[in-house]
Amino acid sequence: MKSHYRLLPDATLVITIFLLLLIPLLKSPYATTWFMTLFLYITLAQSWNLMAGFAGQFSLGHSAFVGIGGAASALLLLYLGTAPYTSVLVGGVTALALAAAVSVPFFQLKGPYFAFSTLGLAEILKVILSAQSELGGTGGISLPLRIDANLSYYVQMILALVTTVTVYKIAGSKFGVGLIAIREDEDVAEALGIPVLKFKIMAFMLSCFLAGLAGSIFSLSLSYYNVISFFDLSWSLRTVLMVMIGGLGTVGGPIIGAIILVFLYNWLLVLPYWNLVIMGVILIVVAVIAPKGVIGELLKIPILRSAMRKIEKKI
Amino acid sequence: MSILEVKNVTVRFGGVIALDNCSVDVEEHTIVGVIGPNGAGKSTLLNVVNGLLKPNKGDVYFKGKRITGLSPHKIFHIGISRTFQPNRVFREMTVLDNMLVPVAASAHEEMSALAKKSLSMLKFLEIDRLIHEHAMNLSGGQKMLLEFGRGLMSDPELVLMDEPFCGIHPELKQRMVEHIIMARKRGKTFVVVSHDIPCIMETCDRLVVMSLGRVIADGPSDEVQNDKRVIEAYLGI
Numbered sequence: 001m002k003s004h005y006r007l008l009p010d011a012t013l014v015i016t017i018f019l020l021l022l023i024p025l026l027k028s029p030y031a032t033t034w035f036m037t038l039f040l041y042i043t044l045a046q047s048w049n050l051m052a053g054f055a056g057q058f059s060l061g062h063s064a065f066v067g068i069g070g071a072a073s074a075l076l077l078l079y080l081g082t083a084p085y086t087s088v089l090v091g092g093v094t095a096l097a098l099a100a101a102v103s104v105p106f107f108q109l110k111g112p113y114f115a116f117s118t119l120g121l122a123e124i125l126k127v128i129l130s131a132q133s134e135l136g137g138t139g140g141i142s143l144p145l146r147i148d149a150n151l152s153y154y155v156q157m158i159l160a161l162v163t164t165v166t167v168y169k170i171a172g173s174k175f176g177v178g179l180i181a182i183r184e185d186e187d188v189a190e191a192l193g194i195p196v197l198k199f200k201i202m203a204f205m206l207s208c209f210l211a212g213l214a215g216s217i218f219s220l221s222l223s224y225y226n227v228i229s230f231f232d233l234s235w236s237l238r239t240v241l242m243v244m245i246g247g248l249g250t251v252g253g254p255i256i257g258a259i260i261l262v263f264l265y266n267w268l269l270v271l272p273y274w275n276l277v278i279m280g281v282i283l284i285v286v287a288v289i290a291p292k293g294v295i296g297e298l299l300k301i302p303i304l305r306s307a308m309r310k311i312e313k314k315i
Numbered sequence: 316m317s318i319l320e321v322k323n324v325t326v327r328f329g330g331v332i333a334l335d336n337c338s339v340d341v342e343e344h345t346i347v348g349v350i351g352p353n354g355a356g357k358s359t360l361l362n363v364v365n366g367l368l369k370p371n372k373g374d375v376y377f378k379g380k381r382i383t384g385l386s387p388h389k390i391f392h393i394g395i396s397r398t399f400q401p402n403r404v405f406r407e408m409t410v411l412d413n414m415l416v417p418v419a420a421s422a423h424e425e426m427s428a429l430a431k432k433s434l435s436m437l438k439f440l441e442i443d444r445l446i447h448e449h450a451m452n453l454s455g456g457q458k459m460l461l462e463f464g465r466g467l468m469s470d471p472e473l474v475l476m477d478e479p480f481c482g483i484h485p486e487l488k489q490r491m492v493e494h495i496i497m498a499r500k501r502g503k504t505f506v507v508v509s510h511d512i513p514c515i516m517e518t519c520d521r522l523v524v525m526s527l528g529r530v531i532a533d534g535p536s537d538e539v540q541n542d543k544r545v546i547e548a549y550l551g552i
Contacts, residue, residue, distance in 0.1 A: 177416055184407055191391060193388050193418075
């Protein structure tokens with residue numbers, strides 16, 4: 001079955017990827033950094049979207065998994081001299097293990113209680129880890145090795161692409177159908193044979209694994225790790241904002257949201273004390289005016305809606 | 316042979332006794348109607364059978380195997396499906412995706428094969444033209460048919476239906492009656508909870524009448540409807 005969540009025709013996708021491959025050749029540090037931020041945001045938005053947009057489990061603690069992934073890979077690099085990309089993988093696995101450890105008790109909670117439990121996890125870990133001298137305390141720590149910017153660019157691009165393809169594949173799979181059913185009505189999904197807890201845990205673990213990888217790669221590309229900034233609530237808020245702006249529960253939405261946020265965030269950097277306030281206001285405005293995000297608004301245009309229908313009918 | 320046995324089940328919600336030492340047997344390949352006034356415990360009975368509620372006392376057996384306390388998804392996979400009242404289709408999902416949910420966690424077939432199976436079920440129910448429509452856009456009757464078809468997708472042995480004739484056009488009601496009878500001929504067993512006495516009489520082989528959490532009458536439909544206790548429970552005379 002063709003997924004009806006696909007937004008870009010195949011040819012456009014190939015051309016886009018090809019053009020993105022050329023960006024480092026421009027030798028513009030600004031362009032490279034801009035796109036690296038975009039890839040990081042896409043990874044975070046897609047991974048959170050899998051859990052919140054598809055399975056309906058709103059977490060406010062995505063920063064916990066970004067932070068723990070970064071911490072694990074920083075420790076490996078600093079004290080064991082592990083190869084950079086092995087440490088990234090371990091960072092992802094650490095985030096996955098943390099998700100597995102908290103998932104059963106957290107999923108006893110629903111709705112806002114689940115959201116606040118994840119928020120609490122991020123804050124608790126931030127307090128505990130910021131007291132650890134091995135991670136540089138509150139001042140952060142420099143990592144011994146700075147990897148090539150171009151290589152870092154391609155790795156982040158691949159991660160964003162793999163995350164997007166993963167979410168796209170899940171959206172058109174039986175697992176995806178199960179997740180959406182859980183989002184829609186948990187009791188009915190369970191009564192129709194969906195192992196709700198198992199599916200939620202699987203989505204949560206995958207989502208956190210990807211967030212952990214993103215955190216690890218980010219710390220590696222900065223050659224720096226700081227508990228306070230990696231566990232900062234703004235990571236979670238930015239992630240929620242991107243998905244809400246773009247369109248929750250779609251594959252294209254988080255990409256659109258990430259592009260908008262990278263522009264927005266660059267502009268908001270001139271207002272360091274106001275950027276969280278402005279993002280909060282934008283979130284409220286989007287929730288009120290366009291609850292289905294940019295994608296939802298685009299689908300109100302008849303020609304785009306009929307194009308989507310054509311894709312849907314290719315079964 | 317009994318496919319379903321509910322034995323001495325009691326369910327309490329605080330001080331309210333929803334099921335009071337209730338026992339019901341369902342024979343294979345039959346359609347059993349469950350009727351009774353509001354608060355009689357009909358929906359609670361279905362919730363206990365499919366695992367949404369755990370009884371305070373008593374047991375449920377399916378094909379001789381005790382299923383009390385199993386989670387709803389496990390009960391579904393051993394062959395018990397159900398519909399809800401009011402209908403609970405997945406509103407934001409298309410008709411096709413709704414049909415795929417019951418097979419999402421079990422079937423080994425590819426999505427394309429499952430989509431074809433869904434289409435043939437929707438054709439049987441005469442709502443195949445709506446396959447790509449979002450369920451929220453369907454009429455009440457169409458939602459009922461969708462829920463019915465969704466309940467049959469996993470090829471269950473026993474289907475529990477909660478008020479399948481509620482609030483739908485007489486013509487659609489008739490279609491629903493015919494579909495249930497046809498599915499029984501294909502080897503399914505049904506337990507149908509309803510207030511719609513004419514439809515229940517037309518559909519069911521046997522009637523179980525409940526009042527205040529107890530079974531007050533049980534037998535062939537035509538006999539039960541003339542039972543004094545039943546008339547009393549329904550009409551209060």
